Amino acid sequence: MTNMIEASGLVKRYKEVTALAGLDLVVPEGVVLGLLGPNGAGKTTAVSILSTLLEPDEGQAMVAGADVRKDPKAVRRLIGLSGQYAAVDEHLTGFENLDMIGRLYHLGKTKSRERARELLEVFDLTEAGDRPVKTYSGGMRRRLDLAGALVAKPPVLFLDEPSSGLDPRSRVDLWDTIRDLVKEGATLLLTTQYLEEADQLADDIVVIDHGHEIAHGTADELKTQVGGERIEVTVADVMHVTPAEEVLAAFAVGDIRIDHHSRGLTAPIAGGAPVLTQALRELDARGIVVQDVGLRRPTLDDVFLSLTGHVAEEEVESNGGRSKKPKEEELEEVSR
Amino acid sequence: MSQLMTALGDGAVVAKRNVIKIKRVPEILVFVLLSPIMFVLLFAFVFGGAIDVATGAPPEVYREFLIAGILAQTVIFGATFTGAGLADDMQKGIIDRFRSLPMARSAVLVGRTSSDVIYNGISVAIMALTGLLVGWAIRTSFLEAALGFGLLLLFAYAFSWVMAYVGLLVPSVEVINNASFMVIFPITFVSNAFVPLETLPAPLQTFAEWNPVSSLTQAVRELFGNIPPGAPEPTAWPLQNPIVYTLIWIIIIMVIFVPISIRQYRRAARR
Structure with missing residues (x-):
């Protein structure tokens, strides 16, 4: 090419x-x-x-x-x-x-x-x-x-x-x-x-x-590169929170966060979708009913924040900067 | 040769665009024309009575004297339009588009100054009509009159390159309107456009005698046969040879401002 x-x-x-x-x-x-x-x-x-x-x-x-x-x-x-x-x-x-x-x-x-x-x-x-x-x-x-x-x-x-x-x-x-x-x-x-x-x-x-x-x-x-991939699971029964934690612990690469009130568990993982599939199979095998499940990946916003140490765009939008021509903002930024 | 043809062709494309704009937004003409019309009325009927162009001359003589000056002023003001148009294009980012296209570097400026000749032609025609209404008349042959209008438009073309350069330098249309006033006011008023030069104090008189606006006015006055009877013969060379002196200025302006404007266009950063 x-x-x-x-x-x-x-x-x-x-x-x-x-x-x-x-x-x-x-x-x-x-x-x-x-x-x-x-x-x-x-x-x-x-x-x-x-x-x-x-x-x-x-x-x-x-x-x-x-x-x-x-x-x-x-x-x-x-x-x-x-x-x-x-x-x-x-x-x-x-x-x-x-x-x-x-x-x-x-x-x-x-x-x-x-x-x-x-x-x-x-x-x-x-x-x-x-x-x-x-x-x-x-x-x-x-x-x-x-x-x-x-x-x-x-x-x-x-x-x-x-x-x-x-x-x-x-x-x-x-x-x-x-x-x-x-x-x-x-x-x-x-x-x-x-x-x-x-x-x-x-x-x-x-x-x-x-x-x-x-x-x-x-x-x-x-x-x-930034990492930060995690599985989020919500179990149907509050009794299942602890067994679910035991299952997820096998896949987690860090501490599992548990919210007993909403029966939600968040486990940092590495390896993406295959890991999620495996975790689901294990949960199923243990008879744990899963109400909601998701693989949350870092957004580019997370990437940006971790790379530059500042958020890309939110500040511009929240202060109403949109109404200005982008070029003017850029010039201002440059002349600072 | 083919490069020149391409450059002219590109210039024509840009000129066509500007002409479409005059057609679609005729209001622009109205505003720029109102001020010279006001000047005609102001000088013909308010100040005119107090200005003696020749001893004991009736007011009609001043009105005839005035119109050549107003015409010269009109084409100088018309050049502002060139600068404002370019400043506007810069501001809106269209110049960036043009600069990214494989067109001749001169085309935007050639196109702009050429289309402004049409604009100036319309202004001059309207001013001439206003002049006829207040009692102005051409007392010479058709050929001489045509030469007079030709010289006005030629000077207008050259001067619009000056304003093109200014238009590329300044950051916005508002600035060019103010900046051009600073230039236009002294050169149009410290001249023979509105008053006979004999009335000016010595240093100003010298400036006015060598001012191209004076020679342009004098040339047009001669070509239209509007020199007041009994007016004193000019003593300065530029006013004795107004056509030649004006042509020299046209050439000098073009030789300086065409290249520096094109150079400025090449470098003009977007704003």
Whole structure:
């Protein structure tokens, strides 16, 4: 498999802060890489460098075989970029926006128009296609922006926080769209501060903080790295709590927590579902009636917390920070 | 050669986008045009009576004198539109999209300044009509009049590159509107646009004589035949050769501001 994105030692300094402190990234063809990090971690800077918007102070980057420093124009022909806020012209219609982008990719008049109609169809914007974008909802704008990135069917896509500012439903719809896109074989670099989003979409995740990588792996690998897998059992009869504890003790890798009041037992384990199955069989063999059972795995939030020592996103959401443009938050973070 | 054609083609695509915007949001025109119309009325009927362009001249003479100055002011104000448009594009992130596309680096600026020629053309036409209503007239040939309008639009084009550069530097549309006032007020008022230069104190008079707004106004006045009868002959070289001097300024502005604006566009970080 060839690597469609290869960056090594990327450094970008602003006056007082270092936005990127030596970042390496490798994305093989057809892979979705999630670049995960809190505000100000350097995600947008990384994407800006790879999409030729920004020159790195140090380091090299190749995108689809072209050097971002030496041949930025070749890179631009091979990439599609969709940013944090929908970069579409609100006075133009959806069709005019896509047609304009096609013309600027030099697809020619006929092909640009065809492609614009085709994409409006794919993104469920056919009806709204001839209306000015200012009449669109946030989700529609975001879809149009994403469509803009796909006009030239580029082999490499950069999506910078594609779902920031969307309501949960639009977000789930957008994820479906992105999944379909990837099925067609595009290589995708996706930045996000939503841990769930990386979990849902990315094959491979690089967690960054303060401009450098702090962890790398699949969502599963990252969760395993942190550990914290546990079985949660609720027994039907309070008399069964103690025998159940005896059974679980054989599988537990730590202390079992018992809540007599709710007849619940929580046992930390290692080994995932097979261990759960075995434990259930044992419980059954001892005649213990189980009312509820679950294997609780660590979420990426747990991963994030244990890696960075701070929670990714909750603080932003709880103080109403959503209303601000993500970029402003990021700048604030950087200038601190 | 083909690279140049691509660059021009890309510029045309961007220009088309801007023209669509003028068509869809004509309100923008209204606001930018209101102030020059107010200036015409203010100077023609309020201050005009107190300004002597030639000894003992009736008020109609001042109104005729005034319109060339107002036209020069209109195209200078029109350039603000270029800067504001670019600042707006920067703010909304569209510049980022353009910069990620394999289009010519000059296209966004060429497209913007070109579409603003149309915008300036509309403004100049409306101002000329307002002028006719207050008693202005062209007293020369069609050719000379056409040259006069051509010179106005050419200067407008060059000056819009200055504001394009400013638009790429400032952080927001609000700032550009304030910043451009700081530039536009002195250069349009310390000139012969509204008053005869003989009335200014010496240092200001020298500034005004070499101010391109004065030479543009003087050139247009000559081309329209609006020099008041009995007005003193200008003594400064720029005003004796206003067309040449204005053309020199147009070239100087373009030579400086086209490259530095394009360079600024390449580096313009998103905000």
